[in-house]
Amino acid sequence: MSKYVAFNNDTALSYVQELGQFFPTDSELSCYEFGDGNLNLVFRIQDTNQRSIILKQALPYARCVGESWPLTLDRARIEASVLQKHGKVCPALTVKVLHHDSELAVTILEDLGDLAILRGELNQGQTFRQLGSDVATYLARTSFYHSDFYLSPADKKALVQEFTNPELCSITEDLFFDDPYRVHERNNFPAELTEQVHLLRQNSTLLINIARLKSKFFSSPQTLLHGDVHTGSIFVSQNQTKFIDPEFGFFGPIGFDLGSFIGNLLLNYCAHNGRVAEAPRRRDLHTYLLNTISTCLQVFEQQWLALAKEESRDLALQAPGFSEQFLQEVLQDAMGYCGTELIRRTIGLAHVADIDEIEAADKRLAVQKQTLLLGEQLILNAKSCRSTDDFYQLIISFVH
Amino acid sequence: MSKYVAFNNDTALSYVQELGQFFPTDSELSCYEFGDGNLNLVFRIQDTNQRSIILKQALPYARCVGESWPLTLDRARIEASVLQKHGKVCPALTVKVLHHDSELAVTILEDLGDLAILRGELNQGQTFRQLGSDVATYLARTSFYHSDFYLSPADKKALVQEFTNPELCSITEDLFFDDPYRVHERNNFPAELTEQVHLLRQNSTLLINIARLKSKFFSSPQTLLHGDVHTGSIFVSQNQTKFIDPEFGFFGPIGFDLGSFIGNLLLNYCAHNGRVAEAPRRRDLHTYLLNTISTCLQVFEQQWLALAKEESRDLALQAPGFSEQFLQEVLQDAMGYCGTELIRRTIGLAHVADIDEIEAADKRLAVQKQTLLLGEQLILNAKSCRSTDDFYQLIISFVH
Incomplete structure (x- = not known):
């Protein structure tokens, strides 16, 4: 160097x-x-x-x-x-x-100068019809073609070595799975949240699930992840979607990217409660985000299973019914990681503009309470998720 | 070179x-x-x-x-x-x-010239009181100290790179998870087993479980495994036990080594039905092997949990109750891999002397039928194993 x-x-x-x-x-x-x-x-x-x-x-x-x-x-x-x-x-x-x-x-x-960063657009109330389907396509294709279903074992092992990324993984390991669940100077939340944060840190079932998610982040090199799928890593226009900035990329659990993306849409969903005063407008934006999440989950599942059926090269992994079982665990992981994204963006070091830009402190606090609660419930219920619909229904039940 | x-x-x-x-x-x-x-x-x-x-x-x-x-x-x-x-x-x-x-x-x-290879000793009806506890100690300590519970994330990632072992892993991937479940020239079993083998290959639930076990072998770098724990990789005397030959070592699922070891004791157990004519003598050897398995499972669990409690350095993984949950999955994996060892040693390329040395073809065949059935049942029941006792009881129910 x-x-x-x-x-x-x-x-x-x-x-x-x-x-x-x-x-x-x-x-x-x-x-x-x-x-x-x-x-x-x-x-x-x-x-x-x-x-x-x-x-x-x-x-x-x-x-x-x-x-x-x-x-x-x-x-x-x-x-x-x-x-x-x-x-x-x-x-x-x-x-x-x-x-x-x-x-x-x-x-x-x-140069993607004709496109704009998704987070800013969502915060301005813009909507993008193809977003859910495009993100699903990106996640399904990139994750499938770098998985054991498709790569030869030797190629896969060489890629795992090539994409070993200890320093940036360490940032995720700390910020997602450690800091929010203990006292740490990097954390950042208003005093009014202290009681809720305290209760969250006392929830032993939650902490076991956080351990499980961290353990899987450490030791589950299922695919070459983007590693940092938030709405600031996606450029959009009305007819294009482009992923940028995968410097956190490494071989990890497939559900991590999917969960991070949905987590960011949910942060935006909750933020609208504090950003958008007019009820009909807010309802439209909420409907758009829920539809995008639903589409993303369904298209991801559909494309992933189609790829597994048509393109799997590993003999054993071609066993009929296995890809569906495998995908179910991916969805459970995604739901868990989605929850960790909501929590760490609310009380950890790195916040999102969606929430931080809300000027009225009481409204901002109400949003933070909601994202914290939703994150906790997603993590606690992740292991019982059996389908994309389960995932979606759990979200609905806590945001409606 | x-x-x-x-x-x-x-x-x-x-x-x-x-x-x-x-x-x-x-x-x-x-x-x-x-x-x-x-x-x-x-x-x-x-x-x-x-x-x-x-x-x-x-x-x-x-x-x-x-x-x-x-x-x-x-x-x-x-x-x-x-x-x-x-x-x-x-x-x-x-x-x-x-x-x-x-x-x-x-x-x-x-030079371990004073000791002898365990497989030969077991085949001669020798017993070693400390075997179950020694193997458990080796597996608990080597697996814990090279896991995410203990190693720093950066050290762990560097070790995973260092112990990337594509060629020897490929042998295991083929011989354990592919060949036995399809027609392949490397397979080796008598014509009289054809029907049972055919039925096994038609069992779609079994094949999904084989896919799951192979998938985990590919993408679950939980610890630095020995990678080839059979009774030919262990030297013994009445007061010493020594592991040799870990050339298949790599970072994989903790349950793989444990399951392979128990699988080899079960192969020996079944082989005694064809090797030892006198019922009381056979009963003694069977009792010894079951006691060794039971001790091995219990001591492994006990030591592993004690190490996790006292020596874990990762903050999140220290969550009370997590190591027990983690260990339960290790036992499930071990039970599954144990089953794959029984099957591949019966119908795949590499057999064991325990069985192949049985001279009478009918007795040998009866043993092979038993190991095949037992292997299948271990794999099919692995996911419902919740404790070392579940594991042990399932073995008992099929060998008694």
Whole structure:
């Protein structure tokens, strides 16, 4: 990594010009940095003819806390490689990698400037008809084609080694499964939530389930996960959906990505109770989110089972009825991980704008109480989930 | 690996003399090869004063089929490293590694010449009082100290990478979970078993369970397994038990080693029906084997739970009640893998001397029918096993 140097606008531009493959010769190029993340620089390089690309560079530390929290640059390799692997089996829904340089931790990506980040759009009350189905397709295809059903055992083992991601997994392990369930300085919630948080931490059945979910996160390399599927990792327009930012990618339980996504829709659902004053408007948005969740679950199940039926290459795993049994456990995991996402986004380090932007403290608190309760119930009921409908009905019963 | 050359008696002796650390200077040394395995050369080098060591060298092919079945020499590194890791947490029950050379695929081990291979001893009707408890101790300690309960997540991930063992895992994947359940030239059983084998292959519930067990073998890196715990991998005397030969070691489900061991005791149990004519003698041996299984299960559970209680370092996994729930699933896995061992040793490629040495064809066949049935029942009932007693009672109900 001795070649590494963090770019500024000028050096990023020079780097792209030297590569010379993205723009016609003699193009007049400009460059600006617009990253709002904490871990990376993000530059847009464009010519005067509407052509543009994105250059993303990993920083060797977390930007939010200065240079004091070092982070491996290897995550740039992981991110680019996950995008390439996922792009191979689901090109329509994965941002395209145009170039990668591991030493500089630089990846050049297609510019999705015509699309917008899903979280912001949802917070503005926008809806996207194809969202549930697109996310389901991405999760079904990327998870199936990197599973034991499809990969040869030797290829799978080599990929598990290649995508070993200890530093970023450690962030998830801490923030999802440890911090919220004990006193820790990283946690962040209002004093008014203290009693509910205290009760949650006293719930021994809940803690056993958290242990089970963490244990599975540690030791269940079922597929190459995106690893960070929240509504800030998805670009959307009315006719496109694109996944970005899989730097947390590793081989883990299939239900983790699915649960994280649904968890983020539920955070948005609850947030609307504090964001949208007009009841009919709020009802419409709630209906949209529930339909999206329902579609996502159904399409995921349908596509995954179809892939398992038609494309499985492992002889034993082709046993009729096994993929349905396997999928049931995936749904149980998804429900559990969905719950952990709701809880950690409410009382842990990393919150969501959906809730934090609610200005009125009493309304924000009411939303936080709801997400905490819903998260707890999802985790407690996960093991009894037998179908996508069970999953959906449990959600309905706690948000209606 | 360019330095690799297979030893003969002379070159093995010279190699040891050059190392010069195992015998006093000017010792008069002799050397002979006595390996009866198919994959390795095994030399004993001794002086005239009762001092001796074992030199084991991996061959780059499986000896039973000539040089036509190439096998990675990397398994020598894996074997030596597993012995070192297991020896660190359970020195009394693990053969001691004195020296290892990865390029030559050579490991020098303490000589266990005073002990004998367990399988041969059991077949001669010998019994060993401490066997069940010793094996339980080895399995509990080696599995706990290499699990997520104890290892830091980063250390665990690094070890999973280090012990990735695709070639030898592939042998297990094929022989345990594929071949017996379909027509394959590697299978080996008498024509009289054809109908029972056919019925077994038609049992869709059984095949779903086989898929589940294979899926877990693929994607459940709970601990650093020995990977080949049969009664030919254990040296015994009346007061010592030593594990050898973990070249199949990898990170897999904890129940695999435990189930394999119990499976081998059950193969021996059933074999006695064909080997031992005198009923009282047979009853004694049967009682001994059942007691050993019962002790092994109880001591394993007791030690594992005690270790989890006292030594767990992962915060979330310390949740009271979780280790008991986790262990229950380990027992279910063990019961399933135990069943696969019985079936594959009866109709697959690699049989056991316990059964194959029975000279009378009708008696041998009766034993094979029993092991096949017992194996099937263990697999079918595995998921409903809730305790060591459930496991034991199911065995009793089918062997009595």
